[in-house]
Ligand SMILES: Nc1ncnc2c1ncn2[C@@H]1O[C@H](COP(=O)(O)OP(=O)(O)OP(=O)(O)O)[C@@H](O)[C@H]1O
């Protein structure tokens with residue numbers, strides 16, 4: 001079996017919509033046929049389970065201690081990974097603060113456990129706000145990092161900090177940029193252009209644009225009702241945009257070896 005593709009979702013600035021995007025991408029990628037695990041890597045303030053309206057988000061602390069296998073620590077969502085639109089969640093109990101003081105060693109142990117979870121095609125890491133060492137270690141260890149920014153000027157400076165630190169960890173690495181809560185596609189593009197221009201000026205390279213997700217009251221409503229946006233409002237502009245982003249990510253997924261090639265590798 002192939003190792004899962006790990007996609008980290010970060011932002012620098014808090015509250016840009018990382019968790020909403022991560023949960024909705026998990027759902028949309030599962031619809032594309034991927035077996036998806038959503039891992040709540042916001043170690044200070046896990047809340048993916050709250051977004052999903054679940055009492056139990058799984059036992060991430062035990063995986064980080066090395067006391068439990070991923071398979072024994074997940075919670076199935078919408079039927080679980082492998083079911084159409086279903087995926088698995090690995091999180092800590094919401095509100096417990098159980099992982100607030102996790103060490104880099106714990107985080108490394110988690111990454112090793114996730115890399116070995118080859119029953120998944122994709123693992124989405126919902127990162128915490130900020131650019132602390134552990135958050136950037138997750139972003140750098142992932143196969144790709146999606147940077148969720150907004151048109152807010154402070155989101156631009158924080159997005160640049162995230163981009164710079166990722167690029168500093170590995171000079172070949174740049175994030176894929178998603179602009180959330182944009183008022184129009186033009187505003188999303190302009191926001192991305194400002195980040196790309198700053199990166200070009202100071203880093204001599206620019207990140208790629210993944211797409212824009214509009215400001216949409218339906219997105220806020222789904223979060224407040226702790227329901228999946230894509231189930232509740234499949235036709236909402238934010239849902240359609242996130243599905244487009246999921247298709248773009250899915251199309252970049254390296255193809256699994258064909259059965260013939262796999263047989264020849266045995
Ligand atoms: N496209 C959107 N349209 C309208 N509201 C949105 C959109 N995306 C996110 N929001 C709202 O923004 C708020 C923050 O979203 P979310 O919790 O996903 O952000 P976050 O980046 O994960 O935050 P944190 O940094 O605290 O982890 C939520 O109330 C959510 O409803």
Ligand SMILES: [Mg+2]
Pocket residue numbers: 018019020042047126127
């Ligand atoms: Mg969050």
